[in-house]
Amino acid sequence: MAEEKRQHLEFIQNAITRMNTNSFQIKGIAITIVSALMAIYAATPKVIFIFIGILPTLLFWFLDSYYLLQERKFRGIYDDVAELEKNIVVRPYEMPVWKYTKKINKLFSYRNAFFSPTIKWLYLPIIVFLLLIGLFIIHKDCFTF
Numbered sequence: 001m002a003e004e005k006r007q008h009l010e011f012i013q014n015a016i017t018r019m020n021t022n023s024f025q026i027k028g029i030a031i032t033i034v035s036a037l038m039a040i041y042a043a044t045p046k047v048i049f050i051f052i053g054i055l056p057t058l059l060f061w062f063l064d065s066y067y068l069l070q071e072r073k074f075r076g077i078y079d080d081v082a083e084l085e086k087n088i089v090v091r092p093y094e095m096p097v098w099k100y101t102k103k104i105n106k107l108f109s110y111r112n113a114f115f116s117p118t119i120k121w122l123y124l125p126i127i128v129f130l131l132l133i134g135l136f137i138i139h140k141d142c143f144t145f
Helices: 003-045 048-052 054-081 111-113 115-138
Strands: none
Touching: 003 048, 003 054, 003 115, 048 054, 048 111, 048 115, 054 115, 111 115
């Protein structure tokens, strides 16, 4: 493998790693914010703090999906530079992300990234949990025996 090609692949891999790190940090921040709001609720029993946690969870879900989509696009570039498909040519040190925004492929759609199992199974249970806890607290009189 030519040195130029190896270095190009390394640059792309660094971008992929940054996207992955951003995604990981977003997940941690989302969990921290929800935990903090639950702690605030425990200190001052106002149900609004539980429902407020849904908004940042949704925002982080959208942001995390964006980073996953970008990571997938860079992985597509990586595959093209590595010449996994022989009919695609990428010039040295070029990272044509735009090629993957117009590409008709489910992998490069925002919707697909949004409902990716790695993202969906983190944020969806948090939102459902917050809704159930909030509704249970509001209607706890209905559940007393």
